Amino acid sequence: MKHTLRQVFRSGKFVTGFIIFSAILLTVIFYPMIIRDDPLQIIGQGTFFPPGIYVNIADSMSSTRYILNLDDAAAKRIASKLNDADREAIREWLVGAGIPEGDIDIANTESLLGLWVSNYDTTVRIPGMTNADRNYYIRLNRSLDGLLSEEGVTIAATNPDTNALEATGTVELTEYANIREVANVRILPLGTDNFGRDVLTQLVTATGVSLRIGFVAGLIATLIGLVLGLVSGYIGGVVDDVILFITNLFTVIPGFILLVLISFSIGQEQRGAFVIAVVIGLTSWVWTTRAVRAQVISLRNRDHVNLSKLSGHSIAHIIIRDVLPYIASYVIMAFILQISSAILAEAALSILGLGPRTTDVPTLGLMMNWALIYQAHILGKWWAYLPIILVIALIAFSLNLMNTGLDQVFNPALRD
Amino acid sequence: MKGYRRYFANKLIWFFITLVVAFILNFTLPRLMPGDPVAAIVSRMAQGMSNATGVQAIYEQYTELFGINRPIHEQFFIYVSNALRGDFGYSISQYPRTVADVIRSSIFWTIGLQLPAIIVGWILGNALGALAAYRRGTFDRVLLPASLFVSSIPAFGMAVILLVIFGVSLQWLPTSGGYGYDLIPNLSWNFIWSVIVHYQLPFWTLVLITIGGQAIGMRSMSIYELNADYVKYSRFMGIKDNQIVRYVFRNAMLPQITGLALALGTMVFGAVVAEVVFSYPGLGSTILTASLGQDYPLLSATTLIISIMVLVANFSIEIIYGFLDPRIKAAQAD
Amino acid sequence: MGEVILDVRELTTKYVTRFGENVYAVDHVSMEVEEGKSVGIAGESGCGKSTLALSLMGYYFPPLHYTSGDIIISGQKITDMTPDEVRKTILGQEIAYIPQAAMNALNPTQKVIHFIENVFDAHKMGMSSADVRAKAESFFHAVGLPPEVLDRYPVELSGGMKQRTVIAISVILSPQVLIADEPSSALDVTSQKMVIKMLRQLMDKSYIKSMIFITHELPLLYNVVDDIMVMYAGQIVERATAKEVVLTPLHPYSQGLMGSIMVPEAGLRDVKLTAIPGVPPNLKKPPSGCRFAERCKYVRPACTAQAIPLRDVGGGRSYRCILSPEELSEAHAREVYSQHVH
């Protein structure tokens, strides 16, 4: 036993898989202890806020102001407003307006803006320019307005008595707030989803739920498979024929069809995460049954089993003492595979609109489903779908690696 | 020849048994569930809650068509004979279209997409796997973890990734539908080209997914065969390496064919979900429509059709296998 | 004394495992096989018999690697030849091998005749397929197989037929040396005897000139081979005529293997069941002294001090032990006597 374990942990594949899986599991366990936010709380008003650190603007204005004289501040400010495409457009306009190409350096923001400010005129007609282009330049010009100014921004408030706007202060361009002193800062490492919920917190919870679904489904499938396989393989005869017949039937009749049919028929109200897990488990025991049966048949007539039979041990004793230990590795491998395929099945079901119908907990499938429905992938909101795919792939990958590692240890015929 | 004939006969009988069981399951499973959709349809009708145009008609036709008030075994035979005639009643969500009509317009998309994709993926995957087994070493060492990871990406994930790269970022290919939404299906070049362009992303998604699993399977089958006793013996009889490689790959490929038959169900599941990601007008999208529209007649017919498709594919694979593996003939002869 | 066909000098080969460890399963083995002679190799499971057989072929592929030593067959030093030369001119023609698992030695999806054609092709014999067939039929006849077998797939043959098929194919290129590796458990002793008998007949009809027979049933070799080599942990521990090894084994390990041959009736089973206590050493790190020391009844401090050389006692007999032949025979006699008494 100890020896086997040591051998298992010497397999590089198993260890890699084990580390990845443990990392996922530990995150699922410890993240909620540190970040206590409700994963399903809608915090963002709007869809798909990009990942980043969100700083409350009012709080940062009222916090202590520090003057920092940074040389590149202005350049950065401009750069954030004036991207490469805009620069290219400006060059095109200037060339069209008759400025020699050699004078234009689009990398030099200051000279470019200087040229622009002194030459741009809405009334000038550049040959080949469409109306849409014209409007674009007008918009561009407006956004550039004041970009070079060194003046600060004036803050105004409405005077309740006079209803007039009164200046209450200014913010200089050189003033900074220390983010630690701002009362309200929210880090959204993966932004928000279509409902405005924190994607990362939700993802961690969803991973936990999906793992639990995988575990429950895997446990059910493995238990059914183990019992059927043992009974079929050990008892043999008519019982074996019947079980084998049923197993063969469900090997060809696709399990997912039953899964879809049952999930639909249960009705929306009943379709919680746990129920889905049970249904997945009930429709995926075939492989375990086959594997266990084959192993038991090859064990049935081994010497140590015969010896045990001759010594008059009960069937239960023989199965537990002389059969189970020899098929344990297969059962564990089957279980591991079931977990990962159940997680995939849940996700696939959800995308078909047949996943858990619940507003209490997220699952990886449901998150993916919402991301697809709100077209996160088409809109380029990678944080709403990519992490989910990655987590599913990593879970499946790590479990597969562990399985391959175990297989190598237990079936040395398949060296490497 | 006698051996083959017996093998065919066996497989044919087995095919019919599975077909009958598929019918029975498709009929009984929903009726056994706590949310029994058939009962739901009937009770909604009885309450007279549905007086919107069409809905009433559906319910009436449904009771008629499926003989809901008759004993259950009669209902089953009515269901089977209707199904065999291709009569599945009206679709609830797309009234006044019939279920048969909805399925007819989607089934060929699914077959046209999945059949070639799975075949191409299977061939490429086996070639790659064989190569990886033959050239162990670095080639194999890099390829194996990579393909293990790639094959861990679920079909819908692969679909989304390809869609984002080639459809959204590079804008080389359209992201959804089976053809341009502004086109009416006809035989013009314009339409055919649009179909071809829309075909690419779903097709390559399925091919990639299939390749991953097949390559890994073929690799370990080949390695297993390379360690077989006959390889050692052939070597010591002076047989050339490339000849031995031919023995090995032929023998490793045979279980891959059986493996394909067994994995077909899972593959089709993945493919169906990938269709949804691409809004491909196939049976996957039909399942989505049916589940969103609580359209039991449509869902039940779609699952039945998919089962039959998988069973037929399975049967065909086994027939082909019978021709390829001499052991089948030998085993049946005695 | 016949001409020496196979001459092996200090051959060492190793397995390289997945984890990069070396397993020296054949360690400085020297042997000679003369024309018309049969040699038996005996030893417990895992002592390196099959590895020695594979190493003698001179054609190495992972995980087995050649390390040092020479193999000379009919005057050709095959350890100096390129693998492709060995494949084309030596394998099957000079030295042939019947694997331990003859049951699985044939490609299951190929007709027997097609494999035979491949064998002839591989050696560029330039024979027409009709000639190949005629030749195959005559060889199959020699091992008692009907010609129909040629057109069957291996799965269509019974175990015994497969065994004969493999034997017939192995000798079809008339090799000088045939190595038969017998499984420890798969076949029962009677069937092993059948195989040996058939090989002897082939040798008598001069289809082959000499043979090496590998088994872990040392007593089985009595009466069927001329010489016996006893292997332990990758080394030869005793070499003598069959009669000498079986009746008066010198090395304590040979004595252990022989168990109860001196007491044919009484308590035969008991003695055989007790076998030799302990397990062979791990070949990744073999002991530096006598490899059998920790299982040996007569062990003394000097045994583990340094490597024990093979001692030649004349008459082609040699053994690897620090005790003298007299001490060993005496100890053996005492041992047998005490077992007999209990």
Ligand SMILES: Nc1ncnc2c1ncn2[C@@H]1O[C@H](COP(=O)(O)OP(=O)(O)OP(=O)(O)O)[C@@H](O)[C@H]1O
């Ligand atoms: N492919 C391999 N890689 C590493 N070590 C090996 C390999 N094959 C065999 N060995 C080791 O080499 C040693 C000799 O094995 P070998 O098969 O030659 O034994 P044997 O004497 O033929 O046993 P048996 O009677 O069971 O056939 C054993 O210790 C075994 O563990």
Ligand SMILES: [Mg+2]
């Ligand atoms: Mg051996």
